[in-house]
Amino acid sequence: xxxxxxxxxxxxxxxxxxxxxxxxxxxxxxxxxxxxxxxxxxxxxxxxxxxxxxxxxxxxxxxxxxxxxxxxxxxxxxxxxxxxxxxxxxxxxxxxxxxxxxxxxxxxxxxxxxxxxxxxxxxxxxxxxxxxxxxxxxxxxxxxxxxxxxxxxxxx
Numbered sequence: 001x002x003x004x005x006x007x008x009x010x011x012x013x014x015x016x017x018x019x020x021x022x023x024x025x026x027x028x029x030x031x032x033x034x035x036x037x038x039x040x041x042x043x044x045x046x047x048x049x050x051x052x053x054x055x056x057x058x059x060x061x062x063x064x065x066x067x068x069x070x071x072x073x074x075x076x077x078x079x080x081x082x083x084x085x086x087x088x089x090x091x092x093x094x095x096x097x098x099x100x101x102x103x104x105x106x107x108x109x110x111x112x113x114x115x116x117x118x119x120x121x122x123x124x125x126x127x128x129x130x131x132x133x134x135x136x137x138x139x140x141x142x143x144x145x146x147x148x149x150x151x152x153x154x155x156x
Contacts, residue, residue, distance in 0.1 A: 015128050016124060016125060016131075017128060017129070017130045017131065018124070018130075018131045018133070018141060019038060019039065019042040019130070019132045020132075020133050020138040020141055021035055021038075021133065021134040021135070021138060022138065023101065023135050024100065024101050024134040024135060030070075031066050031069075031070050032070050032134070036074060039074060040074055042132070043076060043096055043130055043132075046095075047076065047095045047096045047130060048076065048077060048095060049076065049077045049078070049079060049094070049096070050071055050076050050077070050079070050095070050096045050097070050098050050132075051078075051079050051080075051090055051091065051095075051096065051097050052067045052068070052071075052078050052079065052080045052081065052098050052099075052100065053080075053081045053097065053098070053099040053100065053107075053116075053137070054067065054080055054081075054082055054102075055081075055082070055099075055102075055106065055110035055111065055114075056099070056100055056101055056103050056104065056107035056110075056135070056136040056137065057100070057101075057102035057103075058106075060080070060082040063100060063102075064078070064080035064082065064083065067080070067098070067100060068080070071098075078098075079094075081114075087114045087115075087116060088114070088116065088119050091116055091120055091123055092119060092123070094123065094129060095130075096129055096131070096132070097120060097123065097124065097129065097131050097132070098131075098132040098133070098134075098137070099131075099132070099133045099134075099136070099137030099140065099141075100135075100136070100137050101135025101136045101137055101138075102135070102136050103136060104135075104136040104139045104140065104145050105145075105154050106136075107136045107139075107140060108140055108145060109154055111140065
């Protein structure tokens with residue numbers, strides 16, 4: 001369970017576009033406020049819709065609302081994968097992917113349970129769509145989550 005999205009061989013496919021953010025909120029700031037200019041520069045004007053993956057937090061509805069408000073304020077439509085009847089197809093048709101923060105172990109388990117690891121790797125590593133991660137979403141973009149300091153409620 002320790003292998004993240006980045007464990008695929010990176011020598012294959014086209015250019016990779018990743019924006020990896022350590023956290024989504026700085027003390028005293030709003031959600032993604034500290035990096036919103038980077039987000040707009042990274043996604044640009046070609047991307048109109050972002051697929052959000054909120055699996056790292058328990059309350060996915062509230063998390064999606066928060067992310068949707070921020071991305072809409074930046075001019076992007078946000079679709080949350082947990083609201084999709086077919087998560088794999090949602091990844092296949094996404095213009096950009098943003099995986100939010102929370103518990104890395106919870107996130108990675110949900111990605112595997114929903115058969116999304118291969119599809120996300122393909123879209124990002126081969127198709128070259130933009131990938132954003134914050135906190136846990138950044139962790140799973142690496143080769144391993146072995147050094148993550150999150151508590152693991154799934155394997156106490």
